[in-house]
Amino acid sequence: MTSKAGKISILYLNRNVLHGGRFGLFARTPTNCAHMFGARSYSSRPAESPHPARKKVTINTIRKLYNDNEPITVLTAHDYPSASFVDKAGIDICLVGDSLAMVALGHESTSPVTMEEMLHHCRAVARGAKSPFMVADMPFGSYEGSISEAVNNAIRFIKDGKMEAVKLEGGTEMVETIRAITRIGIPVLGHVGLTPQRQSSLGGYRVQGKTLEKAKKLIEDAKAIQEAGCFGMVLETIPEPVATHITKLLKIPTIGIGAGPGTSGQVLVQLDMLGIFDRFAPRFAKTYANANSVITDAIRTYHKEVKERKFPAKEHCYPMEDGELERFLNIVGSSDNE
Numbered sequence: 001m002t003s004k005a006g007k008i009s010i011l012y013l014n015r016n017v018l019h020g021g022r023f024g025l026f027a028r029t030p031t032n033c034a035h036m037f038g039a040r041s042y043s044s045r046p047a048e049s050p051h052p053a054r055k056k057v058t059i060n061t062i063r064k065l066y067n068d069n070e071p072i073t074v075l076t077a078h079d080y081p082s083a084s085f086v087d088k089a090g091i092d093i094c095l096v097g098d099s100l101a102m103v104a105l106g107h108e109s110t111s112p113v114t115m116e117e118m119l120h121h122c123r124a125v126a127r128g129a130k131s132p133f134m135v136a137d138m139p140f141g142s143y144e145g146s147i148s149e150a151v152n153n154a155i156r157f158i159k160d161g162k163m164e165a166v167k168l169e170g171g172t173e174m175v176e177t178i179r180a181i182t183r184i185g186i187p188v189l190g191h192v193g194l195t196p197q198r199q200s201s202l203g204g205y206r207v208q209g210k211t212l213e214k215a216k217k218l219i220e221d222a223k224a225i226q227e228a229g230c231f232g233m234v235l236e237t238i239p240e241p242v243a244t245h246i247t248k249l250l251k252i253p254t255i256g257i258g259a260g261p262g263t264s265g266q267v268l269v270q271l272d273m274l275g276i277f278d279r280f281a282p283r284f285a286k287t288y289a290n291a292n293s294v295i296t297d298a299i300r301t302y303h304k305e306v307k308e309r310k311f312p313a314k315e316h317c318y319p320m321e322d323g324e325l326e327r328f329l330n331i332v333g334s335s336d337n338e
């Protein structure tokens with residue numbers, strides 16, 4: 001390597017970091033370099049099956065969790081590694097939320113994300129998570145124009161996106177749409193309260209249902225979409241007493257985000273709870289890790305080690321075949337390599 005090339009660091013996300021040491025096609029074995037350099041064999045775990053035995057979560061499982069009064073866990077994923085984390089951790093429902101527009105694509109709101117983009121993310125998530133029940137957000141503009149468009153787009157999430165259910169925002173005004181989608185056998189997760197796709201008309205990401213009148217409207221919406229056939233619904237950013245009351249009133253599970261502990265389950269955006277997304281932090285977004293600084297520190301160290309020629313070390317290099325090095329050096333001269 002020339003000294004010039006040695007100063008260029010290229011970001012290469014290591015699969016083993018992302019997957020906690022799961023090796024796939026590119027498995028490295030200790031024999032790659034060890035015999036050449038006499039290095040100690042370094043840690044290498046046996047290949048695991050991509051998704052160790054975990055029972056598939058179906059809509060019946062969700063129903064049973066609800067009947068048993070066991071909290072339902074929901075977490076978003078937007079790509080293959082984030083989906084594999086959801087699966088490995090035992091989460092019940094994996095949501096490909098349109099919040100990916102903001103946290104994974106850098107948009108200012110969820111509105112710009114398209115059907116094609118959502119389907120692209122869904123397919124990656126479906127490859128990464130096999131056990132959770134798989135739900136995708138229908139993006140803004142994909143279900144409001146007409147019922148047939150909504151139905152056709154819901155079908156695309158099942159056929160092309162490899163999802164099992166769809167989520168869509170709205171209350172009484174979405175009843176016919178929800179009915180049409182559930183009638184053809186696609187489970188629908190409703191979403192009322194703060195509906196981010198309508199943030200312009202809500203005046204931003206504000207708490208919803210803070211007055212008696214607005215709480216009553218929320219209750220009406222929740223009852224209407226239950227009646228329309230939703231298997232559950234997200235209650236987003238509403239006062240805890242309102243969410244608890246709605247949960248008691250309904251016969252289907254409520255999944256809260258910023259709705260307090262009285263709902264049937266909880267959902268968070270994965271990049272929020274990992275402490276990676278740092279553009280804003282809603283009050284409800286508890287961080288369970290500070291992955292932003294872990295990742296930044298790791299990349300900083302990599303950058304530094306390349307600049308200082310500490311990486312790659314001998315154990316990251318490949319030997320020639322036995323006896324070939326001497327023959328090679330005889331031809332090219334040994335001074336090059338020292």
Ligand SMILES: Nc1nc(=O)c2c([nH]1)NC[C@@H]1CN(c3ccc(C(=O)N[C@@H](CCC(=O)O)C(=O)O)cc3)CN21
Nearest residue numbers: 099102103196205206207237269272277281282283284
């Ligand atoms: N990263 C991320 N996390 C989310 O939870 C999330 C998204 N993005 N994008 C789509 C929606 C938008 N969401 C949001 C965004 C901001 C607040 C927020 O900051 N709310 C204020 C409340 C303000 C009030 O009092 O009305 C807060 O302080 O929590 C809430 C929900 C939830 N969803």
Ligand SMILES: CC(C)C(=O)C(=O)O
Nearest residue numbers: 076097098099234267
């Ligand atoms: C925050 C959850 C409920 C969501 O809708 C999303 O991720 O888009």
